[in-house]
Amino acid sequence: MSDDLALDLSRIGRNGTGPARFAMQILDCLLQQQTNITVVANSELRLDSRVQVIPVPSWLAMTQAVSRVRPLLWLLYAFLFFPRQLRRVITPTHHVIPGAREQVVCVLDLRPYFFPDSLLQRIYFRYLLPRSLSQVKAVLTISEATRKLIIEYYRVPPERIHVVHCAIDVTKFRVPARNERAEVPYLLVIGATWKHKNAHELLLVAHLWRENFKVKIVCGHGSYSMMLRSMVRENGLTESVEFLDYISDSRLLTLYQNAAALVYPSLMEGFGLPPLEAAACGTPVIVSDIPVFREIYGDFPIYVQLGREESWRDAINLLANVEVTASKIQAGFERSNEYSTERMCRELHAAIEEIWPQSR
DSSP states (O other): OOTTEEEEOTTOOSSOOHHHHHHHHHHHHHHHSOSOEEEEEETTSOOOTTEEEEEEOGGGSOOSSOOSSHHHHHHHHHHHTSOTTOOEEEESSSOOOTTOSSEEEEOOOOHHHHSOSSHHHHHIIIIIHHHHHTTSSEEEESOHHHHHHHHHHHOOOGGGEEEOOOOOOTTTSOOOSSOOOOSSOEEEEEOTTSGGGOTHHHHHTGGGTTTTOEEEEEOOSSHHHHHHHHHHHHTTOTTTEEEEOSOOHHHHHHHHHHOSEEEEOOSOOSSOHHHHHHHHTTOOEEEEOOHHHHHHHTTSSEEEOTTOHHHHHHHHHHTTOHHHHHHHHHHHHHHHHHSOHHHHHHHHHHHHHHHOGGGO
């Protein structure tokens, strides 16, 4: 692989978000075939010693909290200070570097197109990003469902879009040595900081689960999580629902392993890591019946039709069926193992060789 390839991590921080993990997986894959690589990154990131770092301020990076200032600061930096000597650049987020023609940009999902966090994000995804994508070398995405949306809404030619699936670390997310489910069974909800996660729908059907389960909701700070807390108070669910702020990786693993089920009723996703992580831990999964989940997960989850109480009732009742859940758990464990680091790296290297044939 050519040595003039660079990776732009200027928007990646140490916050453990899905984009951050995907970006670091991209770097690991690149290092498999390249002894050194230039990376634009802030000093807070812990990077491989083979990486040549061009430092940028840490306040350019994304965080788990919604910020209206950082994107503008990054755009100013990209216009004025991005190192123009870097010819071929892979950007593992949707932040297109102005004027960089030999650039490959990763669009992980179109969620902000339909469910923006701010007016600025709406403008970027509706008007600026489509124009920018028409000028870059190629686009990477993480599922066929998202690829179809990029073609439909951004009119990017299909041959310029390459799918590189996310990877699951099954050595990290694993079945516990001993089965130690919580004394009071709980349903786990992950990432409920944003409204597209649709966690409130589980609260709306509390009468279906509150006699048998508690609910633990992992979320950051924001308007949607505040709304969830208000719903809990107003509906008398404070004894049934626990909110957890930012948690460590070890705490997340324990939550997965001990949950009665992960509930992930998203309205839209680019891929959806948590259900695969939970499945690798031997935990049943309830998800919304949307195209990307059917593509990525197959038949291992329990699917719910959003907005239909009867579907929620059936899904929650299935958790009591030992035979069905055992079959789902086994299928989920096998499916999670399909999304290996080796698979992701193969797909990435194949895409790069097609985009830049001289990189062979």
